[in-house]
Amino acid sequence: MASSTRYVMLLTALPYHGPLFGAKQTPLSRLRLDQYLRMLDPVDAARLRAARGLIDFSEQVRGRADADTATNARRVLAAIDHPFVRDLVTWRLEMHTLIAAMRRRQAGQPAPEDSRWGIGRWVERIRRHWGDPTFGLEQAVPWLDEGHRLLERGAALELERLLMARAWDHLERLSDGHYFDFEAVVIYVARWELIAHWTSFDAEAAGARFDALLADATSGLAAALDAELQRLAA
Secondary structure (H helix, E strand, O other), X not given: OOXXXXXXXXXXXXOOOOOOOOOOOOOOOHHHHHHHHHHOOHHHHHHHHHHHHHHOHHHHHHOOOOHHHHHHHHHHHHOOOOHHHHHHHHHHHHHHHHHHHHHHHHOOOOOOOOOOXXXXXXXXXXXXOOOOOOOOOOOOXXXXXXXHHHHHHOOHHHHHHHHHHHHHHHHHHHOOOOOOOHXXXXXXXXXXXXXXXXXXXXXXXXXXXXXXXXXXXXXXXXXXHHHHHHHHHO
């Protein structure tokens, strides 16, 4: 089956996702989504698998910034040979780097000594402008100013909503011109991950999660964070 026909069939079968913040649940289960994704061309399926863990928004909340994490992400990124997928993953990693930097700084840590801890265009600028609330990027990354204020206030839910809204808007821009192709599938999956994360978010536990995530960013207590996330998802 030609890829174009395959993707028309796949995307017409997938249910409409609707707006992010109006969703009460994902448009279909993860199991059902994965079953539909079996229709992907094998090469494209491998590309999506490589990228999926890095565009999963649940990873954003961890906010870790260490050389091992960045090295692993670079390894995965280098293996992605599809320009659209690589650009999307790079954008997500840059967002992760900015959030991790804000959390490190808010915890009182000094600027990183080298660029190995992060990924993307802003790593060196972040290091040079560590004391600036927006790292001198208020024009290039307009949401940083509000993100900084929310982080300082400990407003976990509002910060999460801001980040997810910016990610959703970015996907909306990318979707222009992509309707029945592999790129459209990637966008659908990325949107599904955002909806899954938002609809599973426990507002009552936001403050506790904020504290746990901040502790993880500074001490690397991954096991404790994973246990907490599993409890909230139960």
